[in-house]
Amino acid sequence: MPSVKINKKSTDTDMTPFVDIAFLILSFFIMATKFKPPEPVQITIPNSVSSQDLPENDAVMVTIDSTNRAFFTVLSAKDKSVFDQIIQNVNTSRNLGLTTAEMANFRKTPTVGVPFQELKSLLDLAPEDQAKVTMKGIPISDTNANELIWWIGAAKKAYVDAQRPLKWLIKGDGNSKYPAFEATIAALKKNDEYKYNLVTSLENAPTGTELEKAQRAGKPLPK
Amino acid sequence: MASIDTSGGDSHKKGPGVKKAKKLSTRVDMTPMVDLGFLLITFFIFTATMSTPKAMDLRMPKDVDDPKKQNEAKESGALTIMLGKGNQVYYYEGQLKVDVGMNNFKQTTFKGIRDIIINKRKEVMSRYVTDPECEAKAKADGKPEGYCRDKDFVVIIKPDQDATYKNTVDILDEMTINGVRTYAMVKILPQEYDLIKATEQSGGNK
Numbered sequence: 001m002p003s004v005k006i007n008k009k010s011t012d013t014d015m016t017p018f019v020d021i022a023f024l025i026l027s028f029f030i031m032a033t034k035f036k037p038p039e040p041v042q043i044t045i046p047n048s049v050s051s052q053d054l055p056e057n058d059a060v061m062v063t064i065d066s067t068n069r070a071f072f073t074v075l076s077a078k079d080k081s082v083f084d085q086i087i088q089n090v091n092t093s094r095n096l097g098l099t100t101a102e103m104a105n106f107r108k109t110p111t112v113g114v115p116f117q118e119l120k121s122l123l124d125l126a127p128e129d130q131a132k133v134t135m136k137g138i139p140i141s142d143t144n145a146n147e148l149i150w151w152i153g154a155a156k157k158a159y160v161d162a163q164r165p166l167k168w169l170i171k172g173d174g175n176s177k178y179p180a181f182e183a184t185i186a187a188l189k190k191n192d193e194y195k196y197n198l199v200t201s202l203e204n205a206p207t208g209t210e211l212e213k214a215q216r217a218g219k220p221l222p223k
Numbered sequence: 224m225a226s227i228d229t230s231g232g233d234s235h236k237k238g239p240g241v242k243k244a245k246k247l248s249t250r251v252d253m254t255p256m257v258d259l260g261f262l263l264i265t266f267f268i269f270t271a272t273m274s275t276p277k278a279m280d281l282r283m284p285k286d287v288d289d290p291k292k293q294n295e296a297k298e299s300g301a302l303t304i305m306l307g308k309g310n311q312v313y314y315y316e317g318q319l320k321v322d323v324g325m326n327n328f329k330q331t332t333f334k335g336i337r338d339i340i341i342n343k344r345k346e347v348m349s350r351y352v353t354d355p356e357c358e359a360k361a362k363a364d365g366k367p368e369g370y371c372r373d374k375d376f377v378v379i380i381k382p383d384q385d386a387t388y389k390n391t392v393d394i395l396d397e398m399t400i401n402g403v404r405t406y407a408m409v410k411i412l413p414q415e416y417d418l419i420k421a422t423e424q425s426g427g428n429k
Contacts, residue, residue: 015253022260029267034275046389048396050279064388169278174389178306178382181391182410185283194285197278200392209337210402221402 041065046174048200049211054169055197060155061169062148063111068180069137071113072151075169082158083107089154096120113137116147140183148187156191171199281395284407300347300375304336305411306394307419308385312336316343319415328418330426333393340378340401347376378406383416 043065057078063071076082087106091098094116102123113135114122122130138147152168159166168188172181188196205212214221298317305313314336315327331339357371378398382391391408398406 012250015257019253019256019260022257022264026260026264026267029264029271033267033271045276046392048277048279048392049399050277050396052278052280054276054278170281171276172388172392174387174392176388177384178386178388178391179384181388182382189283189286194283196281196283198281198392198395199276200279202277205400206337209400211400214402221399 041069041071043171043173044175045171045199045201047203048198049203049205050200051202052197054199055167058159058164059167059169059197060152061171061199062152062184063113064170064172064176064180064184065137066173066175067137068141068176069113069135070140070148070180070184071111071135072138072148073111074155079162080107082155082162085158085161086151086154089157090116090119090150093154094150098123112151115139116150140180140187143183143186146183146187146190148184149190152187152191152193156193168193168196169199170196279392279395299350301377301379302340302343303379303381303415304394305415305419306380306382306386306390308383308423310387310390311419311423312394313415313419313422314339321418328422330422333390333397336394337397337401340397340403344373344376344401344403348372351375373404376403376405378403380406380408381411381415382408383411383419 041063043063055075057076059075061073061075063073065071074083074086083106084103087098087103090096091103096116096119098120102120105123105127108127109123109130110127112119112122114133115136115138118136122133122135125133138151140146140148155166170181170184185196188194205215211221301317303315303319307313310333312331312333312335314329314331317327320327351372354371354374357374361370380391380394380398382394395406395408397403
């Protein structure tokens with residue numbers, strides 16, 4: 001009796017296209033990823049319809065977190081010498097008596113959020129230890145002792161000396177209160193700076209509004 | 224791993240005693256590679272910051288102490304918006320009047336303020352009397368037609384100390400959305416702040 005032979009089919013699937021797709025997606029993500037710079041605090045930025053790109057170099061950012069603490073960050077990845085200039089300016093204008101080593105450490109300090117009295121002890125720490133310190137925030141609430149004025153003044157002077165334009169960024173948490181923002185503006189105004197960039201994330205213009213119509217027509221609204 | 228050996232039971236074909244050279248498959252098992260690929264994808268998805276933050280312009284005027292030198296807004300074209308606690312918006316048109324029957328201090332929300340801005344702008348534009356000086360300047364600067372129609376329209380923004388930063392950005396955004404060209408951010412007056420406090424208490428708005 002002839003036995004019926006069932007044709008055995010291979011269960012082997014060809015994985016090659018699968019690998020192709022996987023690596024295609026992988027390469028997309030590698031290229032699209034930009035690693036977040038270390039941040040002292042988590043900030044939830046508000047939305048706006050503005051689509052302007054954020055300057056990444058030659059900018060000074062004032063961060064306000066949800067508990068109204070202010071932080072001062074210098075964004076200058078290309079030219080580290082401005083860090084030295086700024087800390088030197090602060091050191092001389094406020095008579096902080098920082099050592100050369102402490103001033104050199106400022107280059108590696110991601111962000112400053114302490115009053116001037118505590119700056120020395122902050123700069124004594126290694127950058128990785130600085131991240132563990134809970135910073136009080138730069139005092140801004142008192143109009144007469146707004147320390148942000150000195151920081152901004154020092155940054156402005158460093159950039160004026162280097163003859164380079166400097167942009168002012170304000171990155172506020174959506175839940176921070178208005179007075180903190182007002183104090184930041186006041187500190188900038190004291191240094192004769194009147195144009196700022198607020199850091200926001202993009203949202204679409206609501207339908208039926210002037211802006212939406214203008215965007216659809218491809219013309220910006222007159223200023 | 225991904226394949227099941229299907230070659231079993233064929234070895235007797237060549238007869239006994241015939242040694243068969245072992246055939247090695249040229250197929251490479253791709254499964255570990257896929258595993259690794261997807262592992263990396265997952266890693267990059269989690270670390271990716273997809274929405275890059277954007278910058279919003281803000282220009283502030285210089286502080287002028289002398290009241291005579293300050294820019295004056297035409298009363299008829301002014302809309303004052305105040306921001307209070309709990310995302311509440313208060314507004315009045317022109318000069319603040321608090322007398323009974325004349326009260327123009329009103330309360331709304333961020334949803335309602337857009338219509339108020341749009342309506343006020345329309346109202347100001349409808350009252351426009353041709354201003355040859357402005358028209359000529361607009362033409363020379365290449366501005367679109369009707370540019371001068373809302374030149375008297377001014378929005379004054381006064382966030383109080385309970386307003387959040389989000390409220391402030393939202394109202395500034397509202398200016399961009401509705402094409403308001405002239406607006407200013409000013410410190411709130413004590414009288415206005417008291418009115419907001421009073422409204423909060425009586426209206427049960429916490």
